Amino acid sequence: MDFEDTLWTLLGLALILLMLADVFHTLLYPHGSGPVGRAIMRGFWLLTRKVRGGASSIAAPLAMAAVIAAWASLAAIGWALLYLPHLPDGFIYGDGVPRGGNFAEALYVSIVALSTVGFGEIVAAHPLLRLVMAFQAVAGFGLLTATVSWILQMYPALSRRRALAHQLNLFREAAGTDGISALDPGHAATLLESMAENVASVSIDLVSFHESYYFHEVEQRGSLPATIAYAHGLASDAQGTGNAELQFAGRMLQAALDDLAEVLRGKFGHLGTTSLDVFDSYALHHKHRRAPETGSS
Structure with missing residues (x-):
């Protein structure tokens, strides 16, 4: 990989690690919350107080949805940046599927893997890439179950x-x-x-x-x-x-x-x-x- 590809890879790893750290501190660590989740919750709270002149009953539920969306976005973009340097040569395309090597293509592959949908029209060719995609699918399933548990724990x-x-x-x-x-x-x-x-x-x-x-x-x-x-x-x-x-x-x-x-x-x-x-x-x-x-x- 050249310098640009290495840069994208490192940036992708950083986003994935940020997501994992934020999820860990919010859902698993019993004495704190992650920086991303904390900033979003406080931001929604302050925004609704400023707009409405008082605290809003919908601020926190909306903020929780935004935190979950932020985690999913960090994961999808982070893995997409890992795949980007290897597109399209590092993947096998099904018949009739156009080959692309841009970020949109990488993001599509990442979202499919993260959601565990697995359409199968684009699959990794290199064993290491296949392992990365499998880990992303496991992380996506774990993120889904963790966020459901987070919601269920909040209301008691x-x-x-x-x-x-x-x-x-x-x-x-x-x-x-x-x-x-x-x-x-x-x-x-x-x-x-x-x-x-x-x-x-x-x-x-x-x-x-x-x-x-x-x-x-x-x-x-x-x-x-x-x-x-x-x-x-x-x-x-x-x-x-x-x-x-x-x-x-x-x-x-x-x-x-x-x-x-x-x-x-x-x-x-x-x-x-x-x-x-x-x-x-x-x-x-x-x-x-x-x-x-x-x-x-």
Whole structure:
């Protein structure tokens, strides 16, 4: 191969490696997301906020579709650049199939291999090229199954976040203005410990499924940004009581909320010296008002 062919080959390998690295960090690595996926998710989020004046409920689903399309495009173009220097002499063409050596031809061969369709009218002649095409077909099948798994894993995380928001709203409606003082201390402690567990689950979801942050709830009732400050008020009230069991539950809930605030601060850039400041920024970012706080002792 001459210098130009080598350049195309290296560029193709770089695109394939970028795709593989992004898929790995987004789908397999439990504490992050790939640079391509992260940039697309954040870009769609900021664009819809700028155009609509607020977060959009369709931004995240569209962004996920765009991420999948970006992965497929990187794979298709990357392998096409690997095939380009070997077209048309490195391939066997079926009867009546015109021979071409341009990028469009290479992209066609790549898409057919990636989609595992395998029409068979253009096949690699060299054993190494046949191996490359077989690996691309396996990668294409793996990419399809991985993206389906990604989608299926995302929505349980969103359900847990919505369930926590509904739990807080139900508690606020049932307790009224009296807050935890309206309940038996032992019962209140049990409820706060359950909330702490659910808050911890949401923190883990935001770390493991970075993209779930960008899903915006249309209704405030199911929006954690709109209700999480109420949990902070409950934790403060519980710690100010004279009941040891309730104080312990309050400290558990406060610790879980502090962990959530640290995730929001470290992963998503929310500013604030206290957890409540971070939650204010979180609510503002999602264009939801903070829920009323309970009366502090």
